[in-house]
Amino acid sequence: MENMVNVYFSGKRYSVPADLTIMTAMEYAGYTWKRGCGCRHGFCGACATVYRIKGKNELKTCLACQTQVEEGMYVASIPFFPTDKRTYEIEDIKPTQQIMMELYPEIYSCIGCNACTKACTQDLNVMQYIAYAQRGEFEKCAEESFDCIGCGCCTVRCPAGISHPHVGVLARRLTGKYIAPETEHLANRVDEVNKGEYDELIEQIMQKPITEMQELYNTREIEK
């Protein structure tokens, strides 16, 4: 007999194998996911979930696809949460503190409760990256928020109504576009391609017979 545990999906008890994740346990119980299931490997943030272990007070947040079931787990999936993304023209904005004040002024209402950080399913220091955003330190905000998958568990718990993942995205786009150093070799290569410097060479290799291509491929020098 497999080792089974009792879990409660939206309050209803099911007995499921102990080595399943919350996601596969619900499927074992007979559910078919529509919302609340995305990549199933911890990269998309679709399966934000809250749970409480029977007899314990603490409310926990997790990704259903990355969390193993436990005895007495009361589980609710968060199929959708109304986060508040502001729209902007990436070409027109600048990486100044002003832009955060304009687009996401509520970050300045942060009361420092740290509920966002405690809720983070990626163990990021969410409150810290919001603090960087407040100060216009976008590069630090981008770095600190880089592993965010946008599950929104932070946003669910925030008393100030901050939509943290969107703040992180803005900081990263500002960093990637405006703050990180420009790549000269990339600009040069695009320029060369546009000038047609590879046109003849590419046409030549496209015309080569397979046997010649095999020879070229099998004897090509591989960079160490």
Add this chain to the structure above:
Amino acid sequence: MYTPYPENMMESIKKVEATREKRMSTEPRRLTADEKDALLKEFHPDYNPDAFAEIKVGPNKGQKAPLELAEMLHSTSRLVNDKVDITKVDYDVDVLVIGGGGAGSSCAIEAHNAGANVMIVTKLRIGDANTMMAEGGIQAADKENDSPVQHYLDCFGGGHFAARPELVKRLVMEAPDAIKWLNELGVMFDKDADGRMVTTHGGGTSRKRMHACKDYSGAEIMRTLRDEVLNRQIPVIEFTSAVEIIKDDKGQAAGAVLLNMETGDYSVARAKTVVIATGGAGRMHYQGFPTSNHYGATADGLILGYRAGVPLLYQDSIQYHPTGVAHPVQIQGALVTEKVRSVGAQLVNAEGEAYIHPLETRDVNASGVIRECSEGRGVEAPSGQKGVWLDTPMIEILGGEGTIEKRIPAMFRMYMKYGIDMRKVPILIYPTLHYQNGGLEIDGEGFTKNIPNLLAAGEAAGGIHGRNRLMGNSLLDVIVFGRNAGKKAAAKAKEVELGTMNLDHVASYDEELRGASAATEEVSPKLLPKYARHER
């Protein structure tokens, strides 16, 4: 002593540790072309004759496809039994993009740039796609010692000389501009202090041209594209699946019938051009393999494109990524990015031997893992799954302490959730179903064969990678061919005059199915895998 694994696995690790120092001083030999061919023929799942069936109807009649795909091709359209009034149009646009992943989003942004009225429909949410899960990186020949021609050679050779030259040309020639475009949208590539891209090798590359965003490369690209789509307020109809292409009396594509995944209601989208960007097929679980793919990867676009008359190309060629998780069972089949090998980890069998070069192409390395396991040099996990070691502690020795957390944080996090510290112990891997090398046949401009205003982009399209795709060419492909499809679809929409819409092709396909006595009991496209267990 640190013991995160059961005893038999720890015993094998002793052998891995015993040979590590010696292994680190010698690079495993690369296989010759003949050795690779022999290994593939004996162990690659594509060579398993029992796993394929003959296609009985449609443009590829007589050719073979994986059993599970053939079953869907031989199944009945929902619209044979569900009658939908297609004269009642709910959405009327220039460009309809089916799919909200990397290709669909790039396509929509470029179509919008070109002034088209564009709309995305997607089965799950925008960004619920294999693009989001791509970890290792994106190729582009943008360094001084490299060139698009060299990239062409790697891609064409790695794909066993089967790729379409005009498609490879577009892929490699537009690669640098794709990186530049992404960078200008704000994607944070790994760069050094001078702005030079930090690039590494992937399996089968002859130059270090793998650009990355840590090991969240696809996620960083996808969330930026998604943000841009939303900034432009391009309509995105989520949890809505296209179930058939609508055609007109001139044989053109004219839109699609859509299904609300939650309510079961149908709606109708009319469009002057349609782009199929529905992604891959990992959730079909060919040959029973676990998959690295997202929940919605069920080959839908192949089915609806095929019914509309578009031929498939290389539908029998599947990529098994050599390094899927073999243990722990909770994440079995999840992708362990090739970047783990790019930054130094070797593939090592139960005896502690580095039995192959870690950066052979994916089909070769996958076959190697299968060989080791089937010939008794694998390690058995508690679930019964066998695997070989990926010697991750080498990464920290080679790159210095902290390299793993800095370069592959997602991998580190994924394993630490189960108490496995890959800095200290190797991880056990086995191939996982990763990518469909083939797909809908397109020409060099991204248009499908036969239907002049129907395009395909991304994993749903075939021919770009031949019979094996290199790491980093898929993220590249979704951007290059997604952007191209958006530009071409927007331009084409200006000249298309739609006739009377109909679903005649659905009816005639069904007749052909019945005529060939090939119809299954199922409906297709599949839309979602059937994972729910029912006791009765």
